Amino acid sequence: xxxxxxxxxxxxxxxxxxxxxxxxxxxxxxxxxxxxxxxxxxxxxxxxxxxxxxxxxxxxxxxxxxxxxxxxxxxxxxxxxxxxxxxxxxxxxxxxxxxxxxxxxxxxxxxxxxxxxxxxxxxxxxxxxxxxxxxxxxxx
Amino acid sequence: xxxxxxxxxxxxxxxxxxxxxxxxxxxxxxxxxxxxxxxxxxxxxxxxxxxxxxxxxxxxxxxxxxxxxxxxxxxxxxxxxxxxxxxxxxxxxxxxxxxxxxxxxxxxxxxxxxxxxxxxxxxxxxxxxxxxxxxxxxxxxxxxxxxxxxxxxxxxxxxxxxxxxxxxxxxxxxxxxxxxxxxxxxxxxxxxxxxxxxxxxxxxxxxxxxxxxxxxxxxxxxxxxxxxxxxxxxxxxxxxxxxxxxxxxxxxxxxxxxxxxxxxxxxxxxxxxxxxxxxxxxxxxxxxxxxxxxxxxxxxxxxxxxxxxxxxxxxxxxxxxxxx
Numbered sequence: 001x002x003x004x005x006x007x008x009x010x011x012x013x014x015x016x017x018x019x020x021x022x023x024x025x026x027x028x029x030x031x032x033x034x035x036x037x038x039x040x041x042x043x044x045x046x047x048x049x050x051x052x053x054x055x056x057x058x059x060x061x062x063x064x065x066x067x068x069x070x071x072x073x074x075x076x077x078x079x080x081x082x083x084x085x086x087x088x089x090x091x092x093x094x095x096x097x098x099x100x101x102x103x104x105x106x107x108x109x110x111x112x113x114x115x116x117x118x119x120x121x122x123x124x125x126x127x128x129x130x131x132x133x134x135x136x137x138x139x140x
Numbered sequence: 141x142x143x144x145x146x147x148x149x150x151x152x153x154x155x156x157x158x159x160x161x162x163x164x165x166x167x168x169x170x171x172x173x174x175x176x177x178x179x180x181x182x183x184x185x186x187x188x189x190x191x192x193x194x195x196x197x198x199x200x201x202x203x204x205x206x207x208x209x210x211x212x213x214x215x216x217x218x219x220x221x222x223x224x225x226x227x228x229x230x231x232x233x234x235x236x237x238x239x240x241x242x243x244x245x246x247x248x249x250x251x252x253x254x255x256x257x258x259x260x261x262x263x264x265x266x267x268x269x270x271x272x273x274x275x276x277x278x279x280x281x282x283x284x285x286x287x288x289x290x291x292x293x294x295x296x297x298x299x300x301x302x303x304x305x306x307x308x309x310x311x312x313x314x315x316x317x318x319x320x321x322x323x324x325x326x327x328x329x330x331x332x333x334x335x336x337x338x339x340x341x342x343x344x345x346x347x348x349x350x351x352x353x354x355x356x357x358x359x360x361x362x363x364x365x366x367x368x369x370x371x372x373x374x375x376x377x378x379x380x381x382x383x384x385x386x387x388x389x390x391x392x393x394x395x396x397x398x399x400x401x402x403x404x405x406x407x408x409x410x411x412x413x414x415x416x417x418x419x420x421x422x423x424x425x426x427x428x429x430x431x432x433x434x435x436x437x438x439x440x441x442x443x444x445x446x447x448x449x450x451x452x453x454x455x456x457x458x459x460x461x462x463x464x
Contacts, residue, residue, distance in 0.1 A: 067426050067427040067429065068369075068426075068427035068428065068429065069427070089429060090217075090219040090220075090221065090429055090430050091429050091430065092254070092255060092283070092286065098327050105287050106256070106286040106287055109219070124327070125327075126327035126328065128325055129282045129283075129325070130370055131325040131326060131327055131328060131329045131330070131370060132328065132329075132330075132368070132369065132370045134327055134328060
């Protein structure tokens with residue numbers, strides 16, 4: 001069930017990245033349906049979270065940390081997206097880019113870390129406490 | 141809580157190096173609140189589960205040198221897997237204080253705290269003050285070096301240590317080496333000692349005679365327990381290479397919150413149980429997080445050991461024991 005949610009989130013992210021046909025193929029091949037809370041598209045502006053201070057067109061996205069896993073593991077967002085990581089584990093984690101340019105403090109349970117990606121590129125990151133945990137943010 | 145007098149003479153493991161063919165992967169589970177008593181007998185280290193201490197003979201428990209290893213106290217953790225980690229650390233201290241012959245000192249193999257907070261470190265120090273052994277030697281776990289690269293850990297627990305907190309000292313002819321393998325971890329990797337520490341280690345042991353018994357202690361296992369979960373140290377082979385010339389090498393680790401043993405040539409590896417909460421066996425769960433067991437089991441399993449060791453003439457048998 002959880003895996004379906006993760007896959008759905010990735011598919012939506014891919015769709016935003018204009019890979020619509022590919023994502024549809026994946027979806028049909030695996031018989032996935034966009035159900036559950038994880039199907040809310042990361043990278044898509046959430047009208048409920050908008051406020052008067054954000055520049056028009058700016059968007060937000062969320063990455064969950066659960067069971068020692070970043071979800072979605074790969075997130076594609078438009079430039080200027082504000083990405084928030086939230087730790088849902090009983091164990092602290094960190095978000096550190098491979099080049100160390102992005103570095104959160106240790107995130108305890110339910111702690112959040114937010115970073116706004118102002119430049120296009122592919123950002124790979126990991127948890128410096130549990131370095132097997134890896135993720136990618138693609139900024140287009 | 142189980143009655144320790146009902147426990148048969150449980151010895152977690154006992155390693156000689158004279159023809160014992162007991163290599164391979166021996167693993168078992170242990171539970172919160174336990175620790176291990178380590179006794180050196182003529183350069184060979186034996187360790188006993190704390191639950192068995194009431195039935196270990198005085199002579200056997202005394203040895204040439206005895207010390208205790210505790211690990212992963214995680215003070216500050218308050219989730220369902222154990223909402224009272226202070227209580228279980230106190231229970232471990234009570235076990236230590238019940239030893240017929242008080243150990244001379246303690247080793248803490250890291251994750252003293254859960255979040256590197258001053259009050260968490262304070263609480264551990266306060267609880268350990270009630271232990272009969274007054275000297276405690278620490279190495280940090282990854283939870284002890286959060287946000288400050290371990291500065292607070294070193295200031296409190298590793299004064300006089302080198303680098304990230306590594307150190308060595310001698311006790312009654314036994315050479316102890318505390319290593320730090322929780323710093324500067326690389327994406328996708330495991331525990332790491334780093335070049336500088338490895339150079340120090342090579343020099344540190346270079347001056348010792350081959351007959352010197354060696355005890356190495358570090359947080360993350362120095363052998364590949366389960367790389368998929370990062371339960372190993374990337375450059376441990378180089379470190380262990382410097383120790384090959386010695387007749388007796390014992391490696392004590394924590395991090396995985398369960399006891400495991402392995403014998404490889406002259407080196408015996410041990411991991412200690414946590415005093416805070418159990419973690420799953422390698423691969424037995426999607427992730428290595430805290431494992432919730434029924435409340436009555438967490439405390440009820442205190443001191444229950446899971447490996448029996450029956451001593452023969454030359455060969456030793458390690459037998460899995462039930463947790464019943």
